[in-house]
Amino acid sequence: MIAVDTNLLVYAHRTESEWHERASACVRELAVSRSPWAIPWPCIHEFLAIATHPRIWDPPTPTEAALDQVEAWLESPSLVLLAEGSEHCAELRPLIVAGRIAGPRVHDARIAALCLAHGVRELWTADRDFGRFPTLATANPLTA
Numbered sequence: 551m552i553a554v555d556t557n558l559l560v561y562a563h564r565t566e567s568e569w570h571e572r573a574s575a576c577v578r579e580l581a582v583s584r585s586p587w588a589i590p591w592p593c594i595h596e597f598l599a600i601a602t603h604p605r606i607w608d609p610p611t612p613t614e615a616a617l618d619q620v621e622a623w624l625e626s627p628s629l630v631l632l633a634e635g636s637e638h639c640a641e642l643r644p645l646i647v648a649g650r651i652a653g654p655r656v657h658d659a660r661i662a663a664l665c666l667a668h669g670v671r672e673l674w675t676a677d678r679d680f681g682r683f684p685t686l687a688t689a690n691p692l693t694a
Contacts, residue, residue: 552674556600589631646659658679673686673687
């Protein structure tokens with residue numbers, strides 16, 4: 551199963567992004583496929599925060615439009631949403647310790663832990679910081 555990170559979701563949504571066409575095609579390909587694909591819930595939350603942020607975009611995506619985008623992704627019958635379970639700390643702790651993670655990078659460790667716990671074979675991301683988690687395979691489909 552392939553999981554999608556926030557940056558690909560934002561690029562797929564924001565038409566002015568230089569990566570919009572490629573990201574949109576990648577997400578659309580996953581969404582129409584019969585194979586399961588995933589979005590971690592924290593990435594959905596972060597997408598909403600970034601897409602609607604007035605200091606990042608001028609103009610920002612209206613909240614209703616951002617929520618509509620999320621609902622469109624949720625309509626994909628093959629989508630799996632990744633959320634924390636009772637064993638989340640057991641996945642998260644070793645990633646934080648081994649990667650010497652602190653501060654904002656804890657969010658990335660959270661995403662990595664969710665992916666590993668749910669059997670994700672690859673996280674599609676444009677964020678090289680995920681290299682701190684060697685047990686999680688990553689790929690940047692925008693440059694492939």
